Amino acid sequence: MQVFDIIGPVMIGPSSSHTAGACRLGRVTRKILGDRPVKARIGLCGSFAQTYRGHGTDKAIIAGILDMHTYDARLRHALELAGEEGLTYEFYQTSIPGAHPNTAILELTGEKGGTCRVVGASIGGGNIIVTNINGLEVQFTGQYNTLIVLHQDTPGVIAAVTNTMAYSGANIGNFRLSRPQKGGEAVMTIEVDGDVSDKMISWLRELPHITGVVLVRAI
Amino acid sequence: MLEYHSIQSLVDAAQEKGCTISELVLADQSVQTETPKDELFRKMQDNLHVMQEAVQAGVDKDLKSTSGLTGGDAYKMQQYAQGGGLCGSFFTQALTRAIAVSEYNAAMGKIVAAPTAGSCGILPGTILSLMEDRDMPEETAVMALFTAGAFGMVIADRASIAGAQGGCQAECGSAAAMAAAAMVEMSGGTPEMCAHACAIAIKNQLGLVCDPIAGLVEVPCIKRNAGGVACAFAAAEMALAGIKSVIPVDEVIDAMREVGDSMPCALKETAQGGLATTPTGIRLKEEIFGA
Structure with missing residues (x-):
């Protein structure tokens, strides 16, 4: 608080x-x-x-x-x-x-x-x-800067996303994955401490199997 | 770093450092949010300015809420305050500010939730009155908002600041307690006196239910903001006189939680009891939303 x-x-x-x-x-x-x-x-x-x-x-x-x-x-x-x-x-x-x-x-x-x-x-x-x-279950409050990463469920995607974030110096406060079906559409909900750079978002968008990245800024 | 679980621990920490609660909290929040102190100060100063603007806009004679139920009472109070009133114009002006901000809120005006929109008139009614009518520096008022915020954080942690959870004691009660503590600090009282003021204010509003007509933040919320100002002044005056709360402040907050938990749902912002279900309350609801 x-x-x-x-x-x-x-x-x-x-x-x-x-x-x-x-x-x-x-x-x-x-x-x-x-x-x-x-x-x-x-x-x-x-x-x-x-x-x-x-x-x-x-x-x-x-x-x-x-x-x-x-x-x-x-x-x-x-x-x-x-x-x-x-x-x-x-x-x-x-x-x-x-x-x-x-x-x-x-x-x-x-x-x-x-x-x-x-x-x-x-x-x-x-x-x-x-x-x-x-239709995908998520859970976030908008109290923190939150990244919504829509992607295809494929091995290595989470690692690629979190590695990119680590490289950018972003600290993850909360991580949630929702995947109704193996290999189908999936979504990561990632709450981040501090600010999120535009550069990091564009890097995330360029990763394979990523279909959308949205930053919901905290109030 | 501070944890905001108990007011006594804030008082102890401030006494140990020989500083005010507001200085303690500002330093702590700067560390916790990784934001420079002057930036946090400026953000709080902006909040104070929004409160001042809301007072200005809220005393408009023709102000009307969205439902049409309220508006224009702050103007009446302001006119009356010019004559002094029973307690003198300082106090009637304080009530004017509280009503103005609350009415402006009901009319979809811009306010600072403090701690909620329903109780947004109490801090402006108290802190702005000391600043503007007792000629205290703006810096003192901005710092007082940090003190108010600190007390509110502990109340939110140990009890609640939501009417739906704890009744109006959690909204106007909390706001009055926060305001009482802040005014004591502004007036040069010790951190311990701030804690007693907070305790006394909560005790005097313990059990206050949340029973808004038609579920809207208007009746009786606006007048309860004025009532909260009166309560905050009474508590601050007692604490500054050296009067102590017999029950320690953290225990008072725990009692508030217990009272809120045992309050029936009908009296917690559901508009299913109290004033909301009086014959007039029901009639007004039907007029606003249709039968």
Whole structure:
């Protein structure tokens, strides 16, 4: 825990979990898409579904998808700004048995045609936890700089990634691998201490069998 | 490095080094986050400025929350404060600041969660009041936020700062305790006095439930921020007078956790009890969200 977890974050109100956390879920999803989103479909569960209008949860999620930070004053006008930026969106209510009460399912389509589907929850104080990307189970909070490395499950890929990180001087705080099927699509979730250089990310992207590298920066 | 498991250990460490809690914490956070002290100071200074801006924006006469339920009370308080009020204009101005920041939060304004958005008016209502109306240097106020943060970290570690987990005692209660400790340090009190102020403030809000109308951070949250300011001043004044908490501060925080754990779910931010389920509370919810 750090002092700025308590005196902070600076955010647009009214609720750290329903507004700031919601914005961060939207922003993480945009980062994972890695493109300018043109279409968003957002499912809200539990408490999100019941109180989203009064808390501005819908505005906050759209603001995040438009790449705004939790402290961006434009957040409260995000629904109008979406129109100007060519983003169409749709909200629906849903439920996931056993999920955290503030869970959202975010599906984005980018202007180049790419799509992504992210499931995450806002767990209090503006903190989030992302639990699923494109059907692959992940687990990260966004409290640390986090690398999402999508790859083909092949011997040596993890070693290549961690060697590259070691060479760059990056210290791994947490590592998680999700691989539904041997030889199929897999994802590494790597939380890193300190900063992550652009150079290291471009080196990772050039490694064989890597299909995508996304850096989700800590707040 | 500090662990923030107990307030007594922070007090002991500060006494041993002959420094304030804020100096201790700033040095420690600099080591823990590998960030220079002046950079952390500037970041905290930015937070203080956001609090000041929120006060300015929040006293707008025409301010309205997204739901339409609240807004404009800070303006009323400010007008009234000019006449002094029962406790003098210093205190009524402090209440104005707390209400202004809380109302601005409800209107989707920019605030500093301290420790949460629901309790964001209490530190501005106390620390900014000492700084602006008692002419204390800005540096003193910025350092006081580090002290407030340190006390908050221990409370978050031993108990909770989330209404959903511990009720409003965990949000406005924690904020008042953090503010009381910070004000004692600003006023030249010892680290031990800061700890007593924190303990007294928590004791006076122990058991406070979280029962927001329609689940929104508005009613009764905004007025509870003003109440938290009053509580923080009472606790700080007692501690500065040399009054001690009979129950040691860490034990008080543990009691807060126990009270929070035994509080029914209906009274922990679910809007299923307390003020939220009064006839008026239910009617307002239906008006906002539809039946």
